[in-house]
Amino acid sequence: MSDMEDEVLFEVTKKHLETGLRGIPVGFCNTSAVDPTKGLCYRGLDIASLCRWQPERVMYLIFYGSEGSSEEIEKFSNDLKSRAFLSHKTKKYINALPREGTVMQILRCALGIVSMVEGCGNYKEDALNIMAKMPQLVAxxxxxxxxxxxxxxxxxxxxLTDNFIHLLNFPDKNSSLLSEAMRLFAVVHFDHGGGNLSAFVGKAVASGLEDMYGSLIASFSALSGLRHGSANMKSIELVKQVRALLGEKLDEKELSTLIETWLSEGCLIYGFGHAVLKVEDPRATLLYDWALQHPQISKHELIETAVFLRKNVPPLLQKKKKMSSPHPNVDAISGSVLSAASFDYPEYFTAIFALFRSVGIVSQILYEREHAREGKGTPILRPRYIPTL
Structure with missing residues (x-):
């Protein structure tokens, strides 16, 4: 056994139990990483250097592990376009689903339908088909x-992102403005390290040799929770509530009183703080900068309020809640950007998040099933629990 294989990565003590596996190594992730001070990178490239790339180029980087030539990216893009269509039978079954639940419940059922009707049982082929079909599935x-x-x-x-906008039938669509907002939203949400809940859950389910669709359905169940993919929806609720209560003047003292009241009531201040990052989320920085550079939305009340909160909430949380990392995360601004760019339907933000995050999830599942441990794949997940009986 090599010295590297003998290296002690982490020492687990009793105090680490029931802490959400925070910081405990469980495997390798080659698609992306999150550094506490530098933030997100895909395949070693930081997110700021990728923010002007087209989505398909970033998807190629994540899925194949290289930047790719223009010819390779064009071939990849054309392959996705050829796979993007749903069969008539699939669409018929999806349109028969009840509307009473949430859109994420519908999306999970829709994925199951595609699996039954169009799935092939091959991890790589199903991964490519999922990435191609997700815009139509989510829309x-x-x-x-x-x-x-x-x-x-x-x-x-x-x-990919313009096609998704084309597929959405919402009224008062500003396609040109939303096109750029959606492109940037996609690029910053494609992946976020190996330990984020939705990716981890998908890989755990796939370790039992469930197919790609079933594993992604499990991922989307994890992503639907308020502590994960639904946080963007709660964050924009916070922005709208602050605007309604404080009005146009956005007074700092009034905000301090408001935050203190919410904290005393046990309320979470969504959009601030992060499990890994110790600085402002670079993804959030990109979205703030983009919004402030576009005159069409820089004076929008949601953007003004989000920027006001960016400046004033961190010191309040640091003082009143003793948070060591109270900085804005991507959810603090992402929903406001989509809303200001004409898609003001927060109840669907989690589904849009799922659309783009599926790229990283299927890429990570594919690695663990077909490439990890020199092609043998990871074994079924079976952590040890300490009995308390």
Whole structure:
């Protein structure tokens, strides 16, 4: 056994139990990493250097592990476009789903339908098909849940994010502004390290040799929770509530009183703090900068309020809650950007998050099933629990 294999990575003591596996190494992740001070990187490239890339180029980087030539990226993009269509039978079953639940419940059912009707049982092929079909699946689930009518056919002449906007039937669409906002939203949400809950759960389920679709359904169940993918929805509720209570003047003293009241009532201040980061989330920084550089939305009341909170909430949390890392995370601004760019439907933000995060999840599942341990794949997950009987 080599010295590297003998290296002690972490010492587990009793105090580490029931702490959410925070900091405890369980495997390798080659798609992305989150550094406490530098933030997110994909395949070794920091997110700031990728923020102007087209989504398909970033997807190629994450999925294949290299930047790719223009010819390789074009071939990859064309392959996804050829796979992007859902069968008539699949769409018929999805449109028959009840609307009473949440859109994430519909999306999970829709994934199950695609698995039954169109799945092939090959991890790589199913991963490529999922990445290609997710815009239509998510748009179709949103349109169905909202009652926005029949989802249009996928348009292979458009980019992944523009095609998704094309597939959404919401009223008062500003396609040109939303196009750039959605592109940036996609790029910063594709992946976020190996230990984020949705990726971890998907890999855990796949370790039992469940197929790619079933594993992703489990991932989306994890992502639906308020501590994970639904935090963006709660964050924009916070922004709107602050605006309604403080009005246009956005007084710092009034905010301090408001935050103190919410904290005393046990309320969470969504959009601030992070399990890993010790600085402002670089993804949030990119979105703040983008919003402030666009005159069409820089004066929008949601953007103004989000920027006001960016400046004033961290010191309040540091003082009143003794938080060591009270800085804005991506959820503090992402929803406000989508809303200001004409998609003001927070109840669907989690589904959009799921659309883009699926890229990282299926890439990580594929690695663990077909490449880890020199191609043998990881064994079934079986952690030890200490009996208390």
């Amino acid at each position: 179709g689930s949103i349109n169905h849940h909202a009652g926005w009518g029949q989802t249009p056919e996928s348009n292979p002449d458009l980019s």
